[in-house]
Amino acid sequence: MNRYPVWKFVLMVLAVLIGATYTVPNLYGNAPAVQVSAAKLTSKVGPETATQVQQLLAAASIQADYVTFEGTSVHARFANPDIQIHARDVINAGLNAGADKDSPPYSVSLALVPRAPVWMGKWLHAKPMYLGLDLRGGVHFLLQVDLKAALDKKAEQLVTDVRSLLREKQLRTVVARDGNAATMTFHDAAVATQAFNVLTDAFPDVQWNQVAEGTDAKISGALKPAALVKVQEAAIKQNMTTLGNRVAGLGTSEPVIQQQGPDRIVVELPGIQDTAKAQELLGRTATLEFHMVDETAEGYAAADGSGPVPFGDDRYENSPDVGRRHGGATVVKKDVIASGDDLTDAQANIDQQNQGNVVILNLNAKGARNMREVSGQNVGKLLAIILFEKGKGQAISVATIQSELGERFNITGMPNAEQANDLALLLRSGALAAPMEIIEQTAIGPSLGADNIEKGLHSVAWGFVAILVFMCAYYLLFGMFSTLSLGVNLLLLVAVLSWIQTTLTLPGIAAIALTLGMAIDANVLVNERIREELRGGSAPQTAISAGYERAWATILDSNITTLIAGLSLLAFGSGPVRGFAIVHCLGILTSMFSAVFFSRGLVNLWYGRQKKLKSVLIGQVWKGGSKPGASEADAADTPGAAR
Amino acid sequence: MEFFRIRRDIPFMRHALVFNIISALTFLAAVFFLVTRGLNFSIEFTGGTAVEATYAQSANLERLRGVVGGLGYGDVQVQNYGTSHDVIIRVPTKAGVDQKKVPDRVFGALCAAESGTVSTADSARPICVNAAKAEPVVMKRSELVGPSVGDELMRNGLYAMISVVIGIMLYLAFRFEWKFSIAAIVANLHDVVIILGFFAFFQWEFGLSVLAGVLAVLGYSVNESVVIFDRIREAFRSFRKLSTMQVIDHAITSTISRTIITHFCTQMMVLSMLVFGGPTLHYFAMALTIGICFGIYSSVFVAAAIAMWLGVKREDLIRSGKPEFDPNDPNAGAVV
Numbered sequence: 001m002n003r004y005p006v007w008k009f010v011l012m013v014l015a016v017l018i019g020a021t022y023t024v025p026n027l028y029g030n031a032p033a034v035q036v037s038a039a040k041l042t043s044k045v046g047p048e049t050a051t052q053v054q055q056l057l058a059a060a061s062i063q064a065d066y067v068t069f070e071g072t073s074v075h076a077r078f079a080n081p082d083i084q085i086h087a088r089d090v091i092n093a094g095l096n097a098g099a100d101k102d103s104p105p106y107s108v109s110l111a112l113v114p115r116a117p118v119w120m121g122k123w124l125h126a127k128p129m130y131l132g133l134d135l136r137g138g139v140h141f142l143l144q145v146d147l148k149a150a151l152d153k154k155a156e157q158l159v160t161d162v163r164s165l166l167r168e169k170q171l172r173t174v175v176a177r178d179g180n181a182a183t184m185t186f187h188d189a190a191v192a193t194q195a196f197n198v199l200t201d202a203f204p205d206v207q208w209n210q211v212a213e214g215t216d217a218k219i220s221g222a223l224k225p226a227a228l229v230k231v232q233e234a235a236i237k238q239n240m241t242t243l244g245n246r247v248a249g250l251g252t253s254e255p256v257i258q259q260q261g262p263d264r265i266v267v268e269l270p271g272i273q274d275t276a277k278a279q280e281l282l283g284r285t286a287t288l289e290f291h292m293v294d295e296t297a298e299g300y301a302a303a304d305g306s307g308p309v310p311f312g313d314d315r316y317e318n319s320p321d322v323g324r325r326h327g328g329a330t331v332v333k334k335d336v337i338a339s340g341d342d343l344t345d346a347q348a349n350i351d352q353q354n355q356g357n358v359v360i361l362n363l364n365a366k367g368a369r370n371m372r373e374v375s376g377q378n379v380g381k382l383l384a385i386i387l388f389e390k391g392k393g394q395a396i397s398v399a400t401i402q403s404e405l406g407e408r409f410n411i412t413g414m415p416n417a418e419q420a421n422d423l424a425l426l427l428r429s430g431a432l433a434a435p436m437e438i439i440e441q442t443a444i445g446p447s448l449g450a451d452n453i454e455k456g457l458h459s460v461a462w463g464f465v466a467i468l469v470f471m472c473a474y475y476l477l478f479g480m481f482s483t484l485s486l487g488v489n490l491l492l493l494v495a496v497l498s499w500i501q502t503t504l505t506l507p508g509i510a511a512i513a514l515t516l517g518m519a520i521d522a523n524v525l526v527n528e529r530i531r532e533e534l535r536g537g538s539a540p541q542t543a544i545s546a547g548y549e550r551a552w553a554t555i556l557d558s559n560i561t562t563l564i565a566g567l568s569l570l571a572f573g574s575g576p577v578r579g580f581a582i583v584h585c586l587g588i589l590t591s592m593f594s595a596v597f598f599s600r601g602l603v604n605l606w607y608g609r610q611k612k613l614k615s616v617l618i619g620q621v622w623k624g625g626s627k628p629g630a631s632e633a634d635a636a637d638t639p640g641a642a643r
Numbered sequence: 644m645e646f647f648r649i650r651r652d653i654p655f656m657r658h659a660l661v662f663n664i665i666s667a668l669t670f671l672a673a674v675f676f677l678v679t680r681g682l683n684f685s686i687e688f689t690g691g692t693a694v695e696a697t698y699a700q701s702a703n704l705e706r707l708r709g710v711v712g713g714l715g716y717g718d719v720q721v722q723n724y725g726t727s728h729d730v731i732i733r734v735p736t737k738a739g740v741d742q743k744k745v746p747d748r749v750f751g752a753l754c755a756a757e758s759g760t761v762s763t764a765d766s767a768r769p770i771c772v773n774a775a776k777a778e779p780v781v782m783k784r785s786e787l788v789g790p791s792v793g794d795e796l797m798r799n800g801l802y803a804m805i806s807v808v809i810g811i812m813l814y815l816a817f818r819f820e821w822k823f824s825i826a827a828i829v830a831n832l833h834d835v836v837i838i839l840g841f842f843a844f845f846q847w848e849f850g851l852s853v854l855a856g857v858l859a860v861l862g863y864s865v866n867e868s869v870v871i872f873d874r875i876r877e878a879f880r881s882f883r884k885l886s887t888m889q890v891i892d893h894a895i896t897s898t899i900s901r902t903i904i905t906h907f908c909t910q911m912m913v914l915s916m917l918v919f920g921g922p923t924l925h926y927f928a929m930a931l932t933i934g935i936c937f938g939i940y941s942s943v944f945v946a947a948a949i950a951m952w953l954g955v956k957r958e959d960l961i962r963s964g965k966p967e968f969d970p971n972d973p974n975a976g977a978v979v
Contacts, residue, residue, distance in 0.1 A: 134923075142792070274769055275785065276747055438743055439789035448695075448783045455921040463915030467908050474645075474904070507852050510916060510924050511859075514931065517912030518863055521905040525870070528901040531645075554873045557818060558866035564810035565862025569855060572803035574796070580855045619645060 001545045002608040004601055012601045015593070016488060022495035025116035025128040031065070032084035034091055035111040037073035040389055042319045042396065042426065043105035049095075050074045056094040062087050066118055072244070077113050084110060100392070109252075111271075129498050130254075132505035132579065135453050137446035138252075138270035139278050143243075143436040145263045150235035150434035151228065155180040157344050158206065158223070160365055160407050165202055171195045181222035182206075185213070192217030205230075232262070235433035240265055245429045246281055260574070265436070275443045282438075288340035288427065291332035292374065293382035293398060299331045316386050316393045321419055330395040332384050337374045342367025346427035348420035349410075357414040359397075359424045368407040375405040387426055396426050456509030463513050464490070467520055475527045477606070477617035482523035485599035489519050492590040497583065507580040515587030518562065522595035525551040530618055540613045548600050555596060563588050647900040652892040655943065656951060662944035670833050673840020680843045685850035688797050690790035692734040692745040695783045696753055701727040710756040711749060716740060725922035729783070736790050746785035753780050800854050807858055808832065811865050819872050820960060822953040827868035830946035831861055834937045841933050842926075852927040860934030863909070867902060867942030872950070874898050876960045887955060891947050902939055910935050 036053060038045045050069040053076055057064050064087065065077040076091070078084045088108055096104035120126040133140050159182045163175045166184075171191055173184040186192035189212075196210050196219055205227035210219050223231065240257050243265065247255045256268035272278055293299070294313050301307030302315055304327065309315045315331045322330070345362040363371055375383070378401055385397040399411050414420040467486065471479035493512060497504065530547030538546060566588060569581035607613055686693050696702075707730060708721045716734045724731040732753075734745055747761075747769065754761050754771035757779035761769050771780050808828055815824035838857055842849050874894035882890065913935065917928035 144789075144791075275743075276769075279743055437789075438787075439792050441743065441746075441785075441787040443746065443782075443785045445781065445783045447781075451921070452923065455919055455924070458919035459912075459916040459924065462919055463912035466911040466915060470908065470911065506923055507855065507927075510852070510920065510927060513912050513916055514859060514909075517909035518866075520908045521866065524901050524905045524908065528898075528904070532897065554870050557869045557873065560814060561811050561865040561869060562859075562862040564814060565807045565858050565865075568803045568806040568810060569858050571806065572799040573851075573855065574799065575851065577851050577855045580852070580859075584859060 001541055002604045004604045004608070008597075008601060009605070012598055015492065015598070019488065019491040019495040021120075021124060022126045022498045023491055025114060025120055025126050026494060026498060028115040028117075028128065030112040031077050031079075031115035032081045033075050033077045033111045033113040034084060034088045035073050035075050035109050036091060036095065037107050037109075038105070039107035040105050040394075042387070042389075042394055044422075045069070045073060045106070049106075052095065053091055056091055057087060059094075060087075060090045062090060075111065075113055077115075125499070127498065127501065129494075129502060129504040131449075131453075132503045132508070133268055133270060133442065133444050133449070134506045134576075135449050135456075135504065136270050137444050137449035138268060139272050139275055139444075140269075140440070140442040141267040141278070141282065141438055142260065142440035143239075143265045143267065143282070144439045145236055145239055145265060146435045146437070147232045147235060147263050150231060151180055151223075153344060153434070154223065154231050155182070156364065157362060158182050158203070158221075160368070162199065162203075162221075164407055165198065166195060169195075169198055171198070178220065179222075181220050183218065183220040186217045186219070187215070189217050192219060195219060236263070236265065238428055238433040239436060241425065242429050242432055243267060243282060264439075271446070275441060279438065279441075282436075288343060289386045289388070289393075290337040290339070290371070291335070291384050291386060292337070292378060293384050294331045294333055295382060302331045303327060303329045305329070314393070316384075316395045318395045318398070319387075321422070322395050322398050326395075326398045330384050330398055332386065332395075337370050337383075338363055338367035342370075343427060346424045348414075348417065348424040350417075351410065351412060354412075356412055357417050357420040358410040358412045359414060359420050359427065360408065360410050361427065362408050363406075365407070371405050371409075375401050375403075379403060385427070397423060452506045456506055456513075460490075460509060460513045460516070464516060467517070471520070471523070475619045478527050478530070478603070478619070481599050481602040481606075482520065482527065482595075484602060485523065485594040486516060486520060488598050489587070489591050489594035490516060492594060493583070493587050496586050496590060502582055503579065505576055505579040507576040508583045511580045511583035512587065515584055515591065519587065519591035519595055521558065522551070522555045522591060523599060525554055526595075526599070527618060530616075534616075534618070540616045541607070544603060544607065544616065548596070548603075552596060555592070559588050559592055647903075649896055649899070652889065652896040653899075654892055655895050656888045656891050656948065659944070659948035659951060663948055666833060666941070666945050669837055669840075673837045673843070676840050676843040677836070680846065682839065682843055682849045683846045684793075684797075685848050686733055686786065686788050686793075687851045688793045688800075688849070690736045690788050690793040692736075692742060692749070692788075693784075693786045694732045694734075694746050694749045694753075695724055695785070696730055696732070696750070697781045697783050698728050698730070699777070699779050702730045704730065706756070707732070707753070710752050714748060714752055716745065729922075742787055742789070746782075746787060750780075750782045750785075796851065800851075803854075803858060804835075804861075807861055811862070815865075815869070815872075819876070820955065822955050822959065823868075823872050823950055826946045826949035826953060827865055827872070827942075829949055830868060830941040831864050831938075833945055834864055834934055834941050835861055837937050838930050838933045842930070847926050847929065850926065852924070853930045856927045856930040857934065860931055860938065864934060864938030864942060867938055868946040870898050870901065871895055871942060871947055875947075875950075875955070879957045879960050883957075887951060887957070890957075891951055895943055895947060899943070902943065906935050906939050 036045060036049060047069045050067050053074055054067045057067070057076065062083060063079070065079065067074065067076040076087060078087055088110055092108040095106045095108065099105055114128045116128055155177060159175055159177045162182045166173060166175065171194065173186055173195070175182055175184045186195060192210060196208060199206070199219065199221060200208050203221065205224055206221040207224045208219060208221040210217060236259055240259065243257050247257065247267065247269065252269045252271055254270055256266065258266045260266045267282065269278060294310065296310070298307060298310045299313060302309040302313065309331060312334050313331050314334055315329055317329050318326055342363050343361060344364050347360050349358050349360050351358045381401055382398055383401050384395050386393040387396045397411055399413070411423070414423065468483040471482050473479070475482060490512070493515065502508070526547055529551045530543050533543035533546045534540065563585060566581055566585040569577055570585060573581050607616060702723070704721055704723065711719045711721060711732055717737050718735055720733040722731055723729060732749055734749065736742065750769060750771070751761050757771065757773060759771040759773035759779055761771050769782060771778055773779050812824045812828050815827055835857055838860070842853070871894050874897060875890055878885065878890045878893050882893070885893065910932065913928050913931045916924050917932065920928055
């Protein structure tokens with residue numbers, strides 16, 4: 001009756017092994033490392049940077065545990081902080097050789113990475129949990145994105161686009177903006193119908209309506225709901241990309257930029273506590289300016305560095321992509337044709353006519369007016385786009401003006417799709433798709449983080465020890481089984497949390513403690529039930545079996561009610577409450593496994609084989625009522641036990 | 644070891660009325676304090692700014708109140724946080740004040756009061772340095788919550804509470820019977836209100852973690868009621884001669900040992916958090932402690948008693964095993 005088939009024991013062993021495997025990475029702690037990330041929008045970090053770092057380290061004969069490229073940065077792990085600092089200096093000197101000291105292309109900083117063996121993460125996906133800011137220190141921002149402004153911008157753009165399209169088709173009307181819709185009135189019904197067809201073809205995302213108003217025909221169009229959602233999603237995404245670019249320059253390890261809810265973005269910067277600096281960084285707009293290139297002999301001389309910069313001109317370094325065709329620098333006229341504020345969108349695309357890669361730019365009405373005027377007079381001349389970062393400009397595009405440019409024009413001749421994408425990204429990073437506002441901000445000092453880890457761990461450890469001592473004293477051997485399975489519960493819970501890579505926070509640790517405190521309930525229920533069965537006169541083997549079976553229904557019921565509370569917290573909670581809820585819910589699930597299946601296995605292993613079991617070590621069983629026959633049944637050989 | 648040696652069923656239900664009156668009085672007292680004093684919501688709910696700082700020496704709160712009060716942020720709270728060296732300064736949201744600047748300005752004022760200057764040079768964090776090159780005060784944490792976030796949290800907290808209540812009621816109604824479901828939820832909401840009453844009476848800070856604790860306790864103490872209800876159902880089945888009152892007494896008596904031992908174990912864990920968890924977990928553990936203590940009381944004396952007043956019967960729980968008609972009878976269901 002109290003025997004498990006072999007496969008159940010195998011399952012138990014497997015559970016412990018797997019649990020241990022995924023828990024172990026958390027015990028290793030952190031190792032010193034050097035992180036390399038792009039400090040400027042125009043510098044790129046990729047797998048080739050990792051190779052470069054490797055070569056630099058090899059040249060200086062520094063031993064690194066590994067050098068990897070992941071996400072947007074390169075990490076190199078070292079055995080101790082001395083080597084780490086030496087390596088940082090070597091890498092910094094190598095990568096940023098010859099660069100301007102104030103704005104180097106790469107940010108090389110000290111970081112901490114998990115010390116866990118690399119093969120565990122690589123082959124088993126066993127990595128330590130990510131520690132929340134309250135445990136490691138850093139700043140957290142919650143930014144509210146003003147999506148209404150994004151829609152506003154989009155509506156403005158729609159009106160402009162419609163206006164230029166109708167002008168092109170020579171359909172005369174006045175296009176006005178009404179809320180988020182573009183409206184226009186035609187005196188001639190035939191023209192209206194023609195316009196309606198043109199508009200429907202050109203703007204499939206827009207819902208067009210035509211109504212007759214007396215003799216006039218009125219056409220209005222607003223974005224379809226699906227397109228509205230797309231605009232908002234694109235706005236959030238662009239803002240996140242822009243934030244990512246801005247944060248990258250900070251060189252902080254593992255910055256988190258995540259969307260939360262429909263219109264919010266979370267930014268977490270571990271290891272930073274200076275909120276003022278971080279605020280400035282997030283609010284910074286890399287500005288973009290459109291200038292005409294000075295193509296006079298003096299201009300070119302200044303660009304080569306062989307002459308002084310002419311009066312009324314500025315000299316800017318070229319980005320590597322531009323540099324390949326236009327040399328190291330570009331000299332432009334000081335007059336700004338349009339700026340980043342005027343740029344409403346930039347997208348990489350493929351030109352239908354000559355199959356080349358292009359970047360499509362959209363300007364607002366003000367920018368377009370200037371652009372039309374200047375470009376009309378300068379067809380055949382060079383237009384430069386300058387990106388300003390940390391107060392320093394760089395030419396990211398130099399292109400010949402083919403014809404008069406307006407609201408929407410292309411930069412053609414991009415050598416490949418990747419470069420077109422990069423340029424579009426650079427252009428977009430100059431501006432946010434929608435303004436943002438900081439609505440929540442937390443800064444946690446590193447000492448507080450370490451303190452919190454210690455406090456959380458002590459809470460769990462001492463609570464666990466107290467329960468262990470009490471259970472063993474009260475239920476003797478069964479108490480031992482209970483605490484062993486509670487230990488397995490802890491192991492499995494930590495393993496699951498590491499496996500799904502949750503962020504561990506102090507409330508999360510509290511949830512682990514609380515879940516363990518509640519999980520012991522299942523064991524108490526079982527043990528009490530077994531005692532009760534024994535008291536009622538059952539033979540030990542029968543009592544164990546009946547105890548587990550009868551308690552099961554109750555355990556299930558009580559865990560489900562707890563789970564309902566946990567899931568509600570998960571559904572409606574945010575931030576710390578969510579962390580708490582995730583751990584709580586998972587803990588309930590693992591506790592059902594360990595308290596029922598696992599502890600039963602232990603009991604079966606110990607007692608299951610003993611055919612003539614006379615007594616079990618479950619603490620004193622007081623037979624108060626001393627019911628007749630109880631002592632006989634105690635001694636009797638039950639058929640179930642003999643099987 | 645065995646603590647509970649109960650010879651006969653304890654007649655809990657004979658005194659049900661007395662206990663219910665006690666419960667009602669406690670409940671009313673809790674409501675009274677909730678209404679008159681209200682909860683001391685943390686800035687997570689109200690919006691505002693909090694700055695936590697550590698002093699090298701014990702902090703002089705009176706002096707600090709003067710210093711921070713001078714910044715003109717209105718009703719600023721200055722309290723010790725954990726130890727006498729740690730202080731927390733809470734600044735409410737005020738129109739016309741740029742909230743983002745508040746943490747730095749408060750820290751600047753604290754630093755100036757210690758005759759130091761704040762420098763951010765060569766460090767990721769602002770450091771207060773005095774003439775002796777020492778750090779008299781260290782900013783440990785700052786937190787800023789916009790008013791809109793607070794409203795939303797409050798609303799979500801309420802939704803979470805409602806969905807817990809509805810979820811548990813539905814489950815119990817499905818698993819047992821509606822009378823039990825009402826009894827359990829009344830008993831446990833009574834616990835929740837009493838926890839809130841404590842927080843209102845002592846004006847303890849009610850933050851997000853406390854809310855999580857309250858909801859966790861709600862799910863947990865429903866367990867108690869479930870265990871007892873399970874026993875009531877079983878007793879109805881096995882002891883056909885007992886009256887409802889006797890069945891309930893028997894159910895409570897036979898589970899009392901488990902109830903107390905389980906709660907004792909959970910409470911040990913919570914106590915460990917109360918002792919070692921520091922100020923962040925203090926009120927969370929406090930809410931759990933009150934919830935656990937009242938959870939025992941309410942599931943024994945309130946939930947079972949309400950189920951009894953609502954008139955649970957044997958028939959409610961044990962559906963007669965006999966089918967209404969014999970499936971093999973070809974004439975079954977036929978009406979002449």
